[in-house]
Amino acid sequence: MNKYAKARAHTNIALIKYWGKRDERLKLPTTNSLSLTLNQFYTDTSVQFDERLVSDQVCFNGKILDQAAARRITNFLDVVRTQTGMQTKARVQTTNNVPTAAGLASSASGFAALAAAASRASGMRLNHRELSRLARRGSGSATRSIDGGFVEWHRGIGDRTSFATPVAPKDYWDLNVLAILIDEQPKKISSSKGMQLSQATSPYYAEWEKLCKQDLKKIKIAIKTKDFEQLGRIAEENAMRMHALTLSASPDFSYFAADSLKAMRLVQQLRANGIPCYFTMDAGPNVKVLVEPENRASVLSTLQAAFGNDKVVVAAPGPGVQYLK
Ligand code: 2P0
Numbered sequence: 001m002n003k004y005a006k007a008r009a010h011t012n013i014a015l016i017k018y019w020g021k022r023d024e025r026l027k028l029p030t031t032n033s034l035s036l037t038l039n040q041f042y043t044d045t046s047v048q049f050d051e052r053l054v055s056d057q058v059c060f061n062g063k064i065l066d067q068a069a070a071r072r073i074t075n076f077l078d079v080v081r082t083q084t085g086m087q088t089k090a091r092v093q094t095t096n097n098v099p100t101a102a103g104l105a106s107s108a109s110g111f112a113a114l115a116a117a118a119s120r121a122s123g124m125r126l127n128h129r130e131l132s133r134l135a136r137r138g139s140g141s142a143t144r145s146i147d148g149g150f151v152e153w154h155r156g157i158g159d160r161t162s163f164a165t166p167v168a169p170k171d172y173w174d175l176n177v178l179a180i181l182i183d184e185q186p187k188k189i190s191s192s193k194g195m196q197l198s199q200a201t202s203p204y205y206a207e208w209e210k211l212c213k214q215d216l217k218k219i220k221i222a223i224k225t226k227d228f229e230q231l232g233r234i235a236e237e238n239a240m241r242m243h244a245l246t247l248s249a250s251p252d253f254s255y256f257a258a259d260s261l262k263a264m265r266l267v268q269q270l271r272a273n274g275i276p277c278y279f280t281m282d283a284g285p286n287v288k289v290l291v292e293p294e295n296r297a298s299v300l301s302t303l304q305a306a307f308g309n310d311k312v313v314v315a316a317p318g319p320g321v322q323y324l325k
Helices: 071-084 107-121 128-138 140-145 191-201 205-224 228-247 258-272 293-307
Strands: 004-016 021-023 033-049 057-060 090-097 150-153 164-168 176-180 277-281 287-291 312-315
Touching (some): 004 140, 004 205, 033 140, 033 205, 033 312, 071 090, 071 128, 090 107, 107 128, 107 140, 128 140, 128 164, 140 150, 164 205, 228 287, 258 287, 258 293
Parallel strands (some): 057 090
Antiparallel strands (some): 004 033, 150 164, 176 287, 176 312, 277 287
């Protein structure tokens, strides 16, 4: 058995958001979600199972993590060990390739790369659906980072049916996502906690589940017909509906920073001036702007003038998981 494997996975940006679980342990979502895998931000992870180790060893961006910090990774390796009936501990090396320490590091690319490397190193041979199911056990959004391009994560009826499938490959539609790096205070409330609180206390949660179904149908048509304005409008609305769940929770919370709001207003102004571009935002202050290549230069220069040249990263649709060794 080859006990070593290395994989690369890219992060993804949700256009129809995942915001709530119906099973915490299995990370089964309340709704389907849909994302675009991005080419600029990725994680490389190697896993070596080694009989001589007495505990898992995790090295993250060149630093050895202590047991508490490595807990999520060792818990994930336990899932792989349970599935393969193996006891062996592993050495994990992982590197995040993100432009600066600006809060774009993602559990999506991290757990997708770990799922691919750990399953292959343990001797499992999983197809993309199976790999996506496994990645889900590490982090919900990682489910969608196994495939490139547009991807849909199905809520499923249980563990076996909750996985992601490709909607359109990365070269299907020439689009850009401009990621604005907005300085992040340490995150006050994790995605997991934020979801729980929204689900448990927002009076709008049931409506969110209903609207996500409609948004998903509409955005899939927009992708099929390459209707950019429809794609952007639905994505922007869906993002704001997700943030409305945080604002309407009890106690309320928010991921908006002052600069996030400034970025949103700029996008709206660009639109008012006839330039189609749309924003989305996740559980952190960075804003991502969807734009077609013919308008990329004008949107980029406006955002750079407002936030600084090095604060805007130009991304495009990215590939699915790759094995490096
Ligand atoms: C998403 N987010 O669809 C949503 C939108 C953030 C906002 O998935 O608890 O790190 O590990 O499953 O995947 C971030 O949450 O949460 C996320 P867990 P995850 O991309």
